Structures are given as structure tokens and as C-alpha cells.
Amino acid sequence: MNRRSGVGRVAAAAAVVAALLCPAQAALAASVPATCATSQLQPVPGIGQKLAGSVPVVFVHGINSSAAMWDVTSGVSIAGQAALIKGVTAWTFDYAHQSLEWVTNKPIGPAFAVSIACLEQASGHKVIVVAHSMGGLATQYAIGYPGSPAVGDVGELITIGTPYQGSPLLSAMQAVVGGSETGSLLGGDAGYVVFAEALLSACAGVATHTNSNPCSLVSVMRSPVGTALEEHSPDINGLPPWPTDLPVLDTAGDIRKIQVFTGSLTFSQGIGDGVVSLASASAHDTTGEPVVEHCTTETIGQLVHNPGGCFHTHLPNDPAIMNAVLGGIRADVKEEMSVAGAPVGVPTTPTAANTYLVQGQDVNRAPLHRPSCRPGCVLSGDASTVLKDTSWSVWSDTEAVGTGFLSLETCTPNCGSGGTYPPIPVVITLSHPVHDCLAQYGSGTTVLGGVRYFWTQVNWAYPKGLPTALHGANAPLNPWVWTGIADQANQSCNSQG
Amino acid sequence: MRHRKMIALTASVAAVVAAGLVVAVLSVRHEPASAGPGAAAAPSPGAAPAGAAVAVRLLLSAGGRSALTPELNAVLPAGQLFPEGTTFTAAPGGWHRAGAYANLAGTLHEPGHLARRAEIGLVYRHGRWLVTFETAA
Numbered sequence: 001m002n003r004r005s006g007v008g009r010v011a012a013a014a015a016v017v018a019a020l021l022c023p024a025q026a027a028l029a030a031s032v033p034a035t036c037a038t039s040q041l042q043p044v045p046g047i048g049q050k051l052a053g054s055v056p057v058v059f060v061h062g063i064n065s066s067a068a069m070w071d072v073t074s075g076v077s078i079a080g081q082a083a084l085i086k087g088v089t090a091w092t093f094d095y096a097h098q099s100l101e102w103v104t105n106k107p108i109g110p111a112f113a114v115s116i117a118c119l120e121q122a123s124g125h126k127v128i129v130v131a132h133s134m135g136g137l138a139t140q141y142a143i144g145y146p147g148s149p150a151v152g153d154v155g156e157l158i159t160i161g162t163p164y165q166g167s168p169l170l171s172a173m174q175a176v177v178g179g180s181e182t183g184s185l186l187g188g189d190a191g192y193v194v195f196a197e198a199l200l201s202a203c204a205g206v207a208t209h210t211n212s213n214p215c216s217l218v219s220v221m222r223s224p225v226g227t228a229l230e231e232h233s234p235d236i237n238g239l240p241p242w243p244t245d246l247p248v249l250d251t252a253g254d255i256r257k258i259q260v261f262t263g264s265l266t267f268s269q270g271i272g273d274g275v276v277s278l279a280s281a282s283a284h285d286t287t288g289e290p291v292v293e294h295c296t297t298e299t300i301g302q303l304v305h306n307p308g309g310c311f312h313t314h315l316p317n318d319p320a321i322m323n324a325v326l327g328g329i330r331a332d333v334k335e336e337m338s339v340a341g342a343p344v345g346v347p348t349t350p351t352a353a354n355t356y357l358v359q360g361q362d363v364n365r366a367p368l369h370r371p372s373c374r375p376g377c378v379l380s381g382d383a384s385t386v387l388k389d390t391s392w393s394v395w396s397d398t399e400a401v402g403t404g405f406l407s408l409e410t411c412t413p414n415c416g417s418g419g420t421y422p423p424i425p426v427v428i429t430l431s432h433p434v435h436d437c438l439a440q441y442g443s444g445t446t447v448l449g450g451v452r453y454f455w456t457q458v459n460w461a462y463p464k465g466l467p468t469a470l471h472g473a474n475a476p477l478n479p480w481v482w483t484g485i486a487d488q489a490n491q492s493c494n495s496q497g
Numbered sequence: 498m499r500h501r502k503m504i505a506l507t508a509s510v511a512a513v514v515a516a517g518l519v520v521a522v523l524s525v526r527h528e529p530a531s532a533g534p535g536a537a538a539a540p541s542p543g544a545a546p547a548g549a550a551v552a553v554r555l556l557l558s559a560g561g562r563s564a565l566t567p568e569l570n571a572v573l574p575a576g577q578l579f580p581e582g583t584t585f586t587a588a589p590g591g592w593h594r595a596g597a598y599a600n601l602a603g604t605l606h607e608p609g610h611l612a613r614r615a616e617i618g619l620v621y622r623h624g625r626w627l628v629t630f631e632t633a634a
Contacts, residue, residue, distance in 0.1 A: 177596075177597075190568060190571065190572055191572065193568045194566075194568050194569050194572055194629075197566060197568065197569070197598075197618075197620055197629040197630075198569075198618050198629045198630035200595075200598040200620070200629075201598045201599060201600050201618025201619055201620060201629040201630060202600055202616070202618055202630065202632075203595065203598070204593040204594050204595040204598050204599045204600050205593025205594070205595065205600065206593075218595075259632065260569070260618075260629075260630040260631075260632065261569070261573060261578075261630060261631050261632070262615075262631060262632050262633055265573045265574050265576050265578060266573075266574075267569070267572045267573050267574075299632040299633055300618070300630050300632045301616050301632040301633060301634050
């Protein structure tokens with residue numbers, strides 16, 4: 001009796017603690033909450049946008065992972081860049097302690113549903129979800145299970161390597177370790193059986209608790225979710241159907257060949273992103289154009305010890321995938337704001353994180369942030385002036401100061417046809433950042449996301465002097481003002497009205 | 498005196514371990530495929546068990562395909578895996594095992610080619626080691 005009372009008191013106390021830790025849940029029954037932050041739902045540092053009136057973007061991680069995968073403190077991470085998009089508040093949802101459980105568990109799908117509902121209610125806008133791996137299936141459950149508070153609250157889903165149909169590799173690994181007659185699998189997924197056994201062998205002696213390589217699947221296959229994520233598993237087939245009107249953009253990795261034998265005879269096959277097959281990761285795209293990052297052959301050794309950019313957990317940092325995700329967010333935000341007529345007047349100021357060096361004075365080229373300039377950063381439009389081997393001591397919101405080497409063409413007889421002077425040691429100071437709007441509103445493939453500023457003035461100092469031939473009137477412009485960049489940036493903002 | 502005995506004992510153990518490590522650096526050459534599978538006896542730390550060494554030796558032989566798992570053998574095109582005279586020298590500490598699966602790192606030398614670092618994957622199945630992959634390391 002006492003024991004039962006004790007359990008009851010603990011449960012009551014837990015409910016109070018839960019309400020304190022999870023105001024989102026408590027607030028749903030009350031008025032619109034001022035914030036939805038909980039121990040699981042955390043804001044990504046951004047540009048000071050208030051939740052009310054913003055378009056919330058939630059990043060949700062996958063299996064055997066945590067919200068730390070989004071690297072929110074980095075201004076160049078996908079979540080960090082999303083947080084800088086005008087009109088957006090970015091968030092991460094974390095279920096790290098349950099990430100080897102299936103998505104129907106209360107701290108995953110149901111808790112995510114509460115977070116989504118809270119964000120939708122508090123912002124007045126539908127939520128954009130960016131999901132990595134199993135996070136996509138957590139979203140599927142969150143917005144569709146009977147009684148979900150988040151039904152209709154998601155405006156767009158962008159997935160990165162989500163196993164919509166499960167993982168054939170995981171199925172093959174379970175089969176061979178479980179002692180199934182592998183011969184019976186040869187008719188179907190013979191390649192995956194070979195790949196699974198090769199991978200299990202290669203992972204001997206390799207840490208399986210990190211998800212930086214596919215050896216983490218060894219941990220996964222022993223976990224409760226290890227069978228749920230098998231290809232076409234009953235657990236996956238039992239998830240609620242996707243809302244028919246929900247736009248979904250799938251992104252995926254495509255390692256076209258994995259080589260398990262390098263003798264005189266070879267065998268290789270495509271393996272998707274090394275964990276999720278291409279077919280599975282692109283199975284629910286509604287845009288008709290899933291974004292796929294293709295990679296060439298990797299050996300089984302490379303995949304385990306040094307996987308490339310197409311690998312499952314590397315995809316969120318792959319430039320093509322980042323561009324696709326951020327482009328999708330920006331397009332959706334623009335549409336959402338135009339529909340709602342909501343104010344998008346967010347203060348925009350340069351920061352150390354959002355100020356860049358433009359390559360070749362062309363704003364359509366990918367701008368650089370604290371670049372090391374190896375092999376070189378082209379500064380002039382004709383590529384005759386190149387900065388090399390740079391080390392930055394300052395990169396603030398007002399200036400960047402670094403040391404390096406200046407490579408100048410002799411331009412004899414013409415620029416582009418002659419040699420270069422010996423590298424000139426320089427101290428370079430970049431200043432006068434101007435606001436560029438291309439990344440905020442989008443244009444073609446030039447997508448970085450968010451507010452960004454470009455340096456428009458260079459000042460030089462030459463600790464060891466200049467070559468004699470560059471004395472006097474032949475010296476590089478100092479200061480060197482990049483009016484072309486300022487013009488292009490101004491034009492990009494003016495064209496937005 | 499007691500201290501001296503301890504030192505002598507420690508030195509003896511070290512010598513035995515060192516000798517074991519030297520033996521562990523197995524060097525296998527192309528040999529007839531008649532070598533039978535060895536027992537999976539407890540090897541020195543980081544050294545391949547005798548049965549695994551037999552599997553590797555068999556892999557490099559003319560009958561190398563019988564060293565492969567049936568699944569790998571089925572997907573590889575027909576032909577001999579390695580030219581005659583191919584050798585594999587295991588690296589010290591190159592043996593790693595987790596359950597039934599293992600890998601062995603070392604140097605592979607095919608006649609007429611530069612020696613290259615290689616890794617061979619193995620699985621212990623039905624009382625013998627079988628090769629699951631071979632790749633450049």
C-alpha cells in the first residue's frame with residue numbers, strides 16, 4: 001500500500017516536473033505560449049526573430065544520434081544558416097536518449113507532435129520540418145497518429161536520407177548474423193548479403209558507438225529499433241499514412257559502387273548513402289525531383305575508415321544537400337509569408353558569422369568565410385590577383401584581418417598570358433561589408449540561406465615590401481574598393497522591392 | 498632477491514610475448530590448396546589465429562575461390578582471384594575480431610606490381626574461416 005502510494009507520489013511529482021520542463025505540453029490546453037522551448041525542443045541562435053509571426057523550422061535527428069548533429073553554434077551549419085533566414089525561427093528536436101527506440105515511443109513521435117503543435121500555434125504559421133534519417137519516420141508518426149495534436153501543422157517536410165522503406169543493408173546484416181540461410185537471399189539481395197558480411201568483417205575493431213561510419217549499424221541491429229528499420233518491416237508499414245497534401249522534398253546520397261574485392265576480379269554495387277538505399281531514401285518525394293548527391297566508387301575500407309560526402313551522416317553537411325534544403329526552406333518561407341501577409345521586417349546587421357569574402361568579385365560564386373585560401377582565393381575578376389595561404393587573426397562584423405601571400409600576374413604582355421611575381425607576404429584587411437539579398441530571397445543555384453554581407457574594401461600592408469617592379473604607380477590599389485560587389489548586392493536587395 | 502626474481506620473471510614473459518608477436522607476422526605464399534582449415538585457437542593479441550592464416554593462404558592459391566564465402570564467390574566473375582606468387586604479410590597487431598567476424602591488415606604483393614597495403618575480411622562459419630572481402634587499406 002505504502003509502495004503504491006509512493007509510486008503515485010512519484011508519478012505526480014514527475015508530472016509537475018514534466019510540466020515545468022515541457023511548458024509546451026502544459027501550454028497546449030491554455031492560451032498561445034510565448035515560447036515552446038523544452039528540454040527536447042531548443043531554439044537555434046539566429047537573428048533575434050520572435051517566434052510569433054515567424055515560420056518555425058525544426059531540425060530533427062535520426063537513429064543513434066542527437067540534436068548536436070546539427071552543430072547549431074556554427075554559422076555555416078545547415079541549421080545555423082537556416083536560423084539566419086529572414087522570417088525564420090529555427091529549432092532542434094532531441095530524443096538522443098531514446099534514439100535506439102522506435103518512433104512510436106512517447107519521447108519520440110508523440111513528444112515531437114506536441115512540439116510541432118506548439119510552434120504552429122505560437123507562430124501562426126505551419127512548421128517546416130527538416131528530418132535526418134529516422135527523424136523523417138518520427139515526423140510521419142507525429143503528424144498522423146490517431147489523436148495527434150500536430151495534424152495539419154506541418155507545411156513542408158524535407159528529409160535527408162530517411163529510410164521510408166527501411167534499410168536493405170540492415171535486413172541483410174540481421175539475416176547473416178541471425179544465421180539465416182544466406183543462400184535463400186541470393187535470389188533477391190545477393191549484393192546486400194555480400195556487402196553486409198564485408199561490412200561486419202571490416203567493422204571488427206572499429207568503434208560502433210559513433211555514427212560517423214556505417215559500423216554504428218552493429219549497435220543499431222542489436223537495439224529495439226534494429227528490426228523496426230528492416231526493409232519493409234511491419235513497423236514501417238504500420239506507420240500512419242502520409243497526408244496527401246503535404247509537400248515532401250527528399251534528399252539522398254548515392255554511392256554508386258562499393259568495392260568489396262580488389263583482386264583481379266571485382267564486384268561492386270550501388271549502396272545508396274551506405275546505410276539507406278537510394279530507392280528507400282527517395283520513396284516519398286512529392287516534388288518529382290528528389291535531390292541526390294552522387295559519389296563514385298568507394299572501397300569497403302574507405303567506407304568504414306573514411307567515408308565520403310555521400311555517406312549517411314555526412315549528408316547534412318554536403319554542400320549540394322545543404323543548398324537544396326536551404327533553398328526549400330527559403331521558398332516555403334517566402335510562400336508562407338506572402339500567403340499570410342505577415343511582416344518580415346527583421347533587423348539585418350552584419351555579424352562575424354554572416355560576412356563573407358566574394359570570389360572574383362562575382363556575387364554569384366560561392367562566397368568564402370575565413371578561407372584558408374589554399375590553393376588560392378581569386379580576388380580580381382580577371383584572376384590576376386590571388387590571395388594564398390591565409391591565416392585570419394580577426395573576422396568580426398566590421399573587419400577581417402589576416403596574413404598570407406599575394407600572387408600577382410606580371411600581365412606581360414597581357415594579363416592571363418604571362419607569369420607571376422614571387423609570392424608577396426601581405427597583411428590584408430577587409431572592411432565595409434554591404435548587405436546582399438540574393439541568399440534571402442533566392443535565385444537559381446546561388447543559395448546560402450539567410451542574411452549575408454560581403455566585404456567591399458581591401459587594404460594591404462607589405463611587411464617585406466613590394467618587388468621593385470611594383471613600386472610607385474605599378475603598386476596594387478591600396479585601398480582597393482570593390483564597387484562592383486556593392487552594386488551587385490544593392491541590386492539584389494532593390495529587386496526585392 | 499625476491500625483487501630480482503620478479504624482474505627475471507617479467508623479462509621471461511616479455512620475451513615470450515615478443516617471440517609470439519614475431520611469429521604473428523605471418524608471411525603466406527602461394528601454396529597448393531590442400532592446406533586444411535586450422536583450429537580457431539586463441540592467438541596472441543593482434544595476431545591472426547592459425548585457421549585465419551590458412552584461409553588467407555588458400556585465398557592466394559590457385560584454388561582461392563574456395564576460401565570465399567559462397568555469397569561472395571557467387572557474385573564475382575569467373576576466374577582466378579590472384580596471380581601465382583602473390584603474397585600477403587600480416588601487419589603486427591593487424592588482426593581484429595568481433596564475434597564471428599574479423600579482419601586482417603597487411604601488405605599484399607602481386608608479382609609485377611608494387612606491394613600495397615590491404616585488408617582481408619573473414620567470417621568464422623561452420624568451423625572454418627571464410628573470406629568476405631579484400632580491399633586496399
